[in-house]
Amino acid sequence: MHRRHRYQLAASALAVAAAGALALAPPAAQAASSGGHDGHGGHGGHGGHGGGRTVDLQVLAINDLHGALEPPTGSNGELTHEHEDGTTETIEAGGVEYLAGALAEAREGERRSVTVAAGDLVGATPLLSGLFHDEPTIEALNELGMDVAGVGNHEFDEGYAELIRLQEGGCHPVDGCYVDGREFAGSDFPYLAANVVDEDTGIPILAPYSVQNVGGVKVGFIGVTLEGTADIVTQEGIAGLEFRDEVETINHYTRVLERKGVNAVIALVHEGGYPASEAYNHDCDADGGGLSGPIVEIARQTDAGVDALVTGHTHQPYVCTIPDPEGQDRLVTSASSNGRLFTELSMSYDRRANDIVRTSVTGSNVVVDRDREPVAELTELLDFWRELADPVANAPIGYISADIAGRGAGTPEFPAGDLIADAQLAHARSLDESTDLALMNPGGVRADLTYAASGDEGDGVVTYGEGFTVQPFSNTVNLLDLTGEQLLAVLAEQVSGENEAAPKILQPSEGFAYTLDLTASGADRIVADSVTVNGEPLDPAATYRVAVNSFLAGGGDGFATLAEGTNPLVGEDDMAALADYLTANSSADAPLDPPTADRITVVQ
Structure with a gap:
């Protein structure tokens, strides 16, 4: 099946100048082309090929x-x-x-x-x-x-x-x-x-x-x-x-x-x-x-x-x-x-x-059903990489009592998002105990954590590989200071501006709560006087210590206000934070229950 018509990029190799400029590809008139191939190996003719x-x-x-x-x-x-x-x-x-x-x-x-x-x-x-x-x-x-x-x-x-x-x-x-x-x-x-x-x-x-x-x-x-x-x-x-x-x-x-x-x-x-x-x-x-x-x-x-x-x-x-x-x-x-x-x-x-x-x-x-025979060349390729990956992938990092749903939950707030936010808050507090809350972007949660065994580890066991599938970006956990007024602006950015048509609801850590009114439009969907931090009403003039991943800290997903945060501190890899949290908060005898995803009250 594999054809060896190695494609050589027309561009010269990437060069990074001292100033950080990119040496890029040749003029746009040059384009990729491929030599003729006949149905991936010249399979027999189909109607209309005469x-x-x-x-x-x-x-x-x-x-x-x-x-x-x-x-x-x-x-x-x-x-x-x-x-x-x-x-x-x-x-x-x-x-x-x-x-x-x-x-x-x-x-x-x-x-x-x-x-x-x-x-x-x-x-x-x-x-x-x-x-x-x-x-x-x-x-x-x-x-x-x-x-x-x-x-x-x-x-x-x-x-x-x-x-x-x-x-x-x-x-x-x-x-x-x-x-x-x-x-x-x-x-x-x-x-x-x-x-x-x-x-x-x-x-x-x-x-x-x-x-x-x-x-x-x-x-x-x-x-x-x-x-x-x-x-x-x-x-x-x-x-x-x-x-x-x-x-x-x-x-x-x-x-x-x-x-x-x-x-x-x-x-x-x-x-x-x-x-x-x-x-x-x-x-x-x-x-x-x-x-x-x-x-x-x-x-x-x-x-x-x-x-x-x-x-x-x-x-x-x-x-x-x-x-x-x-x-x-x-x-x-x-x-x-x-x-x-x-x-x-x-x-x-x-x-x-x-x-x-x-x-x-x-x-x-x-x-792409799984009733067919797997293709041997692909099985051989995956086995090669599995042998290299297994020592890391199969290491257990925690235990769960049931599936912890990601974006497939179909709700603005979902259990896997809350779990990751809690993990990042715990890591942030290990660096700065004054950290008030953590927020996780929904697009960074790529899968569910499933209870059923994957391989030989047993039901309820979470391996490093399974955790990585949920959170694979290798961002860092970053700490920054925001005023209460800026924090309200961040919440508004979830549902307004470039995110108005397709809201990106940040997943909140435990202790951070507010009401999301989906019957309203734009920034009005955030009920400002409903926002609380650790049980206390949000103070627009106060300063809050907030943990987010490095993608959000740079203003990603349309959260420009997060890029304005001050007093930055860069923590560890976000997957390491999740692994540490699961290890510290679960065991075979006391598995972690899925978060109830009730930190955001939704009106619709």
Whole structure:
């Protein structure tokens, strides 16, 4: 399955000048390209592959894999299936050993097939990948036949230089190579970043597009991440970069491709939407349900020369129709997250027009079920990395009495968020006993803590690997001073400004409480006179010692006021804080109960 057409980035190696400026990629006119391949190994022909004007083309797409190499657990590994009578059931899915097999099965009989992704393939990853700076995920993607991928915000979690290393290869600059004589080779596929440019030159940091020769026909792929990426990643890693408007960028490169005679264009957009139903197989266009969220306006404004939009970021499953600027229907797709689904797009390609026949494009999301045999090459790869990771991953750090739900709880405040906030408060007080409260960003909680045994550790045992899956970013716990007035401003920033449409409710530590009124709008959703700190009403003139992770301390997720905090103190790694808290507050005989998530009173 594995093809060795090593992709060499057109850019020179990253250079960091003394002033911290970035030496970036070559002019945007240079783009990634791939030599012809015939359905990943030249599988037998499918209808339309003869000498006629049109031939069949298949596009297989994933998004938001987040290094979920092993079958994801808890809600991260579940899908909702909708039956014809409207009832639903929950099914388990995912795992790259099964994803590779499902993709290979989908390609059978297809002469022209290409596999693509819409960002966040790495970053926020479980320990098996995260411990090794996501080298295992890139190697798995090479093995399962990835052809081209757009970047997402999480590709920048460890900074631009590390993204370049994942593309070009080489040992990690700090940790080095993990096995003597085995150097990381990088990706076999190009990463695209059309709207991520050097703020001084305006030149994209990676190839903006890739023209794939798919069984003799040329298809252009343009990759963009959401314009707001700079607001949701750590600032140090993106210094000197600018994230530009998605629509303007896609439209520009669509015209560039057209001038090159490439009329078949698909956009890989790391921005998404929200379907009316959470069921992966729900008819998105039925009953006027459709799609909401940022991708809708992006799709409506994207050049009609783009034949489909493969999207991501919101972790939702959908295959929806949104009219292009000329009023013609166009598919917009997303395959959920964690490798639970892939999208299969089928279409006709007109060889005279060098274009996709828009009316022929159909698509559906396909479940990556675990009933199939795992692909041996992927199993071998995972076993290699497991052997290196197991001594760390299998170490027990605590005990829980039941599942501790993360964002899948479906409520503004959720138990895993409170647990992490409590852990950070405990760590902060070990450094400064005057610390009043801790706040945790909801997006930093990536999974549930599950009670059921994973491997051989036993029910209720929490291993370091399981904890890392929940909180994988390796932020530090930072302490800072805020006035009561600033703390109110932080609470308002959860539900106003750039967070008004999609609130980001900070998870509070024990002793911090307030009322969230969802019947109001904007900042008025925060009931100011309801805020209490350790049982006392918030004093706008007082100074409070607050613990947050380093991402929030830098103003991430739109919390600009947190970046104004004074008297900073940097603590330990946030995962270490969680491990220490679980170890100190639980045992086999007295496991930790899930927090009741009642610190925020919600009016709705």
